[in-house]
Amino acid sequence: MSVIEIHDLTKDYGHGRGVFHVSAQVEKGQCYGFLGPNGAGKSTTIRHLMGFSKPQIGRTLIDGKDCWTYSAELQREVGYLPGEIAFPTGMTGAQFLDMQKKMRGISDVTYLDRLLKRFELDPDIGLKQMSLGTKRKLAVVTAFMHDPKILILDEPTSGLDPIMQEIFIDYILEEKKRGKTIFLSSHIFHEVDALCDRIAIIRDGKIVSEFDPEVLKKESDKIYRVTFEDENQWKAFTSHNYTFTSINKPKLRARIQLKNSEITSFITDISQFHIKDFTEFPFSLEDYFMQFYHEDRKFEGVKQ
Numbered sequence: 001m002s003v004i005e006i007h008d009l010t011k012d013y014g015h016g017r018g019v020f021h022v023s024a025q026v027e028k029g030q031c032y033g034f035l036g037p038n039g040a041g042k043s044t045t046i047r048h049l050m051g052f053s054k055p056q057i058g059r060t061l062i063d064g065k066d067c068w069t070y071s072a073e074l075q076r077e078v079g080y081l082p083g084e085i086a087f088p089t090g091m092t093g094a095q096f097l098d099m100q101k102k103m104r105g106i107s108d109v110t111y112l113d114r115l116l117k118r119f120e121l122d123p124d125i126g127l128k129q130m131s132l133g134t135k136r137k138l139a140v141v142t143a144f145m146h147d148p149k150i151l152i153l154d155e156p157t158s159g160l161d162p163i164m165q166e167i168f169i170d171y172i173l174e175e176k177k178r179g180k181t182i183f184l185s186s187h188i189f190h191e192v193d194a195l196c197d198r199i200a201i202i203r204d205g206k207i208v209s210e211f212d213p214e215v216l217k218k219e220s221d222k223i224y225r226v227t228f229e230d231e232n233q234w235k236a237f238t239s240h241n242y243t244f245t246s247i248n249k250p251k252l253r254a255r256i257q258l259k260n261s262e263i264t265s266f267i268t269d270i271s272q273f274h275i276k277d278f279t280e281f282p283f284s285l286e287d288y289f290m291q292f293y294h295e296d297r298k299f300e301g302v303k304q
């Protein structure tokens with residue numbers, strides 16, 4: 001049994017909005033990422049995992065329990081970091097944390113103190129006076145103060161500065177090592193790449209690709225950029241029957257995309273040319289992702 005299960009989840013808000021037949025499984029100790037832009041359906045999926053919303057079709061389960069039926073129990077146990085959080089006004093961060101401690105029945109504050117230190121959060125400030133970033137840190141500490149086994153994170157690092165983003169990523173990696181199961185949504189490639197064992201790309205409420213990023217990196221085509229000194233050489237090269245992803249005449253450059261099996265013959269071919277520069281572009285999750293969002297603009301021709 002997987003720790004987190006999404007089966008055929010559908011919520012149709014009309015006009016093509018919502019999520020449609022989404023399925024995913026997350027095993028114990030795994031970090032699963034939902035990658036997509038605003039409005040793709042990430043928060044809708046997460047709201048169903050947290051039992052805030054009832055599926056029209058399909059089901060979501062955590063630890064084998066239906067998220068809608070067992071919503072109160074799961075909401076207590078799971079570490080949930082919402083995309084946006086509205087804090088009450090008229091109290092300090094410390095008072096808010098005290099309230100949360102009581103609600104959750106936490107008496108041992110060792111883990112909470114560790115979190116406050118780690119995220120450099122001074123809770124003795126009024127919630128109203130807190131900057132957006134500080135509020136975000138408070139949301140993080142609140143979500144994890146009970147040291148939950150399962151973390152559900154909606155765009156976890158949005159609103160954090162780059163240093164805090166790194167601290168957060170290191171923290172999640174450590175939690176993963178401690179065996180926690182994590183489901184996160186994001187539109188930040190670096191975050192997803194650094195954390196996730198499996199990634200689903202979501203577009204218009206549907207999963208359009210699901211993969212293990214390590215396998216994809218190994219198996220994906222390679223991109224090389226070749227720059228020439230001489231226009232005739234550039235012309236001869238670009239008239240070859242390769243898959244060119246861009247051709248730049250003013251700079252006498254071309255980018256080509258090769259399957260692993262084509263590399264040897266390419267190296268033999270290219271050795272006959274006078275080359276000014278030869279660069280391999282490593283696999284990029286962003287480029288892979290963009291394929292699904294720019295399918296109609298395959299040949300851009302202007303990349304440098």
Ligand SMILES: Nc1ncnc2c1ncn2[C@@H]1O[C@H](COP(=O)(O)OP(=O)(O)OP(=O)(O)O)[C@@H](O)[C@H]1O
Pocket residue numbers: 013017018036037038039040041042043044045083
């Ligand atoms: N309660 C609702 N009623 C109507 N439409 C909704 C509702 N909730 C979400 N939607 C629509 O469903 C689509 C998916 O929204 P969702 O919030 O899941 O996207 P997202 O990928 O999390 O993006 P964002 O980062 O902008 O929240 C959007 O077009 C949104 O406007």
